[in-house]
Amino acid sequence: MSSSAEKVLLPESERVETLVANLSGIKARVEAASKQYASGSTPRLVAVSKLKPASDILALYESVSQRHFGENYVQELVEKAGKLPADVQWHFIGSLQTNKCATLAAISNLYAVETVDAVKKAKKLNDARAETMPVLNVFIQVNTSGEESKSGMAPGEEVVETAKYIVESCPRLKLKGLMTIGSIARSNASGEEENADFKTLVEQKKKVEEQVAGAGELELSMGMSEDFAEAIRQGSTNVRIGSVIFGARPPRN
Template sequence: MSMEIAKRLAELKESLPDGVTLVAVSKTKDDSAIMEAYEAGHRVFGENRVQELTAKYERLPKDIQWHMIGHLQRNKVKYLAPFVSLIQGVDSPRLLREIDKRGRQAGRVIDCLLQVHIAEEDSKFGFDREELEELLAGGSLREMEHVRVRGMMGMATFTDNTAQVRREFASLKALYDRWLEADPRADILSMGMSGDYRIALEEGSNMVRIGSSIFGARD
């Protein structure tokens, strides 16, 4: 196993355009796998379960930037608030308010992405177009001093139909561009995983979430 991860990581980074952030999805991976990537110079890791994320945060180097990339329940936000670098899956105004509240308690501003439902399948979470418009128009975001919306995140349908995947990513890029007009500080469009990140990059993604291409198949 030794150095396999570092090698795959280097090749992957080499292939990414400038300005694209690679989130190494380390869910289900043990500390030694993460440390191999860490020792190769990587610092940004993504987890999708709060319990696993907080446990790894406790054990591993403190300069790791942890991203919460899975569905986040409101009652779990308090465990992440003191340290999480970016919450990628904010899928409702209520969750946003909870993050703001916990950020205030932790004395920090928490960076977030709004998860948008772009997939043509129903199994994914996220805001729909109308909810985004409401959020943008409503002014409630301006009242939240402990949340900073950095941009958007979305997941395409899990399908071999690349035209569909491209269409879904393009729709998210269009929504992101509109958001950018209203809030020029936004700077992250997170889309693309191991199977579809190349299409996502072509459609304007500047953050990709990749696990199996770095760490091998899921444990």
């Protein structure tokens, strides 16, 4: 732990116990869904800690060795990364702005940017990532639901072309997979049928793997607190869960 990380104090024991119980419960549910639906390994669980104090993250880091945490806001991620242990694996899952790419790329233990939705943003990340740092994982965000309120590129050729650009022209980046938020309403209404948004992402993944030489086998980042079990059923390898672990978030200042 760095000297700056020592400034973060653990929360009161009651809060620690709550966080540990919440995370343990979610892990059990993720593992159960994986055993029921998936033939491979248990999906990566990203604990979405946006708008929650660094002390909450430290509690899960120390108590149950949670390492993957997700943040939506660049400045909040920068501040937390500077205070917390260097082996925390950060995921940026918020809307990606071109003028913030260099700031993100400078975080050495940034594990992944999950919201790349344009070639120019991939280029900015690649150009800003120092050669002395680990190669940065990126996911292409696809707006599978077509909702204007959500970021991401529309399914189709642009996804394939962006993937090809990352693989062929971004040596400091690794195309890790595709990401979507999807419509919670569709998961709730799907019943025994597949969620159409998740199905679309699976189809996009197959197209990229077939059409982009060197892409390899890609991951699927899909599923949040309310629909992660359905996402796992449809092949998710990376689920992003926040409020069920950390509780309701305060309004952003």
